[in-house]
Amino acid sequence: MRVLILCEHESHGIRLCSRSAVAFANLVAEQTRGSVECLLLGHSVAAVAQDAAAYAPVLVADHPALANPLADRYAKVISDVVKQRGCDLVVAAATTFAKDILPRAAGLLGGAMASEVIGHEFRDGQLCFRRPLFAGAVVATVALHGRPKLVTIRPSAYPAAGVRAGHGDITAVAVDEGILPKKTEFEALQSKLSNRPDVTEARIVVSGGRGIKSSEDFERLVGGLADKLHAATGSSRALVDAGITPNAFQVGQTGKVVAPELYIALGISGAVQHLAGMKNSKTIVAINSDPEAPIFEVADYGLVGDVYELVPQMIAKLDGAL
Ligand SMILES: Cc1cc2nc3c(=O)[nH]c(=O)nc-3n(C[C@H](O)[C@H](O)[C@H](O)COP(=O)(O)OP(=O)(O)OC[C@H]3O[C@@H](n4cnc5c(N)ncnc54)[C@H](O)[C@@H]3O)c2cc1C
Numbered sequence: 009m010r011v012l013i014l015c016e017h018e019s020h021g022i023r024l025c026s027r028s029a030v031a032f033a034n035l036v037a038e039q040t041r042g043s044v045e046c047l048l049l050g051h052s053v054a055a056v057a058q059d060a061a062a063y064a065p066v067l068v069a070d071h072p073a074l075a076n077p078l079a080d081r082y083a084k085v086i087s088d089v090v091k092q093r094g095c096d097l098v099v100a101a102a103t104t105f106a107k108d109i110l111p112r113a114a115g116l117l118g119g120a121m122a123s124e125v126i127g128h129e130f131r132d133g134q135l136c137f138r139r140p141l142f143a144g145a146v147v148a149t150v151a152l153h154g155r156p157k158l159v160t161i162r163p164s165a166y167p168a169a170g171v172r173a174g175h176g177d178i179t180a181v182a183v184d185e186g187i188l189p190k191k192t193e194f195e196a197l198q199s200k201l202s203n204r205p206d207v208t209e210a211r212i213v214v215s216g217g218r219g220i221k222s223s224e225d226f227e228r229l230v231g232g233l234a235d236k237l238h239a240a241t242g243s244s245r246a247l248v249d250a251g252i253t254p255n256a257f258q259v260g261q262t263g264k265v266v267a268p269e270l271y272i273a274l275g276i277s278g279a280v281q282h283l284a285g286m287k288n289s290k291t292i293v294a295i296n297s298d299p300e301a302p303i304f305e306v307a308d309y310g311l312v313g314d315v316y317e318l319v320p321q322m323i324a325k326l327d328g329a330l
Contacts, residue, residue: 009042009135012090013064014100014110017048021059024209025101027168030063032128032161033099034169039130042096047089047181049082051075057178063169065176067093071183076194077105083112084188089181090117095156097135102160102265103208110158120154124265126165143261143284163208164267164288200254204231207257210240212270215259215286217244219275219296219315223252229319230274236326242266242286244276260285274315278303295319 011033015026026046033044046060049069060066069085086109090098098113100106102124114121126147127138136151137159152159207213214237216230226247234241243253245260259266261284271289276282278294278301286292287306294307295315304310311318 009036009040009096010094011037011042011044011097011099012067012086012093012095013044013046014086014098014106015046015048015060016101016103016105017050017053017056017060019056021056022046022048022063023101024168025103025163027063028163028166029099029101029161030169031166032125033064033097035166036097036099036128036135040135045093046176047086049074049077049085061176061178062171063176064172066178067181068178069181069183071185073185073188074183076197077109078192078194079108079112080189080192082109083116085181085183086110086113087116090119090156098156098158100160101163106160110160114158117156117158118154119156119158120152121158122150122152123160125159125161140284143280144287145280162265164265204234205238205240207240207242207259208264208266210266211268212237212239212272213242213259213266213268213286213289214239214272214274215242215244215257215276216247216253216274216315217276217282218246218250220247220252225316226252229315232323233272233274233319233326236323237270239270239272240268244279244282258285273303273307274319276303277301278306 013029013033016023037044044064046064046066051072053070057066057068122137124139125137136149138147138149141148214230214234216226220226230241242259243257245258247253248258261281265285267288269290271286271292273294292307293309294303295311297314299312
């Protein structure tokens with residue numbers, strides 16, 4: 009199969025989640041004796057293209073009209089590249105970026121799409137995808153009829169690809185601004201800069217739930233412990249709904265799905281919708297004042313007690329240890 013990876017990037021290189029998409033694409037290409045290429049869209053992305061070439065050959069659509077990720081423009085460029093190069097499979101990490109763009113490209117191409125893929129297999133020579141349903145209670149195996157096939161994969165399901173021997177070729181893709189959709193204009197980006205890692209990419213995540221009573225307490229307890237461990241901060245939806253934490257922190261069925269090496273849940277009950285976003289973490293630690301809290305059923309280590317007493321002690325211990 010000819011596999012195209014839609015790469016997400018930051019100023020210095022491609023994002024870790026896209027390296028998971030590369031790992032998935034490499035596996036499929038190996039199993040089908042096919043090939044893999046990365047597609048990079050943006051403006052002034054020469055340095056990023058160099059970084060991406062460490063993982064696979066790169067196609068670069070570099071144009072001022074693509075400086076911001078406007079979904080209708082990006083989808084048009086992707087669909088043109090897929091047609092020109094005869095790609096069979098398009099893959100991206102299951103992030104808000106790709107969730108906005110890839111279904112539009114599927115629509116333009118008349119292709120078949122599956123999202124949030126956590127595994128794949130061949131059945132009678134046909135590539136099938138595993139994806140969770142009903143907050144992870146059921147895993148469906150689906151076959152896509154149609155060509156091309158487009159999928160988003162959960163980064164936690166495919167360990168990030170390492171650099172390959174030798175640099176891949178970098179090929180420019182011609183962009184005709186005249187045929188790009190103009191119905192959406194970029195206005196502004198509002199984002200909070202944080203020194204903490206992204207919750208989907210961090211090795212350690214410290215999350216807070218309704219046991220934390222205010223934004224100040226969240227920052228002091230959850231943020232304080234996260235900083236000692238160089239961890240990301242997450243939260244349950246209860247705190248997002250209460251305006252204590254921003255939307256981007258939400259872990260769960262309707263938030264981010266994470267699978268870090270260590271997940272520390274502070275004052276989180278363990279509702280099924282929250283578990284859907286973190287139960288595949290390698291090690292789970294929970295602190296909760298209620299010994300019957302369902303979070304203890306999935307926790308590897310549990311501490312029954314008040315987060316307001318225990319977390320400052322943990323921070324103090326780490327202060328001494330570091
Ligand atoms: C369609 C749908 C989608 C949803 N999606 C999500 C989602 O993506 N993510 C998500 O998280 N939720 C989601 N929810 C909400 C979910 O059902 C729960 O309501 C939510 O996860 C509860 O958050 P919580 O554990 O912080 O709060 P609670 O369930 O109220 O639990 C708070 C816990 O803190 C403990 N506690 C209280 N004080 C202390 C203290 N001082 N020290 C230690 N422990 C203490 C309590 O014992 C309790 O166990 C969704 C719900 C629906 C219906």
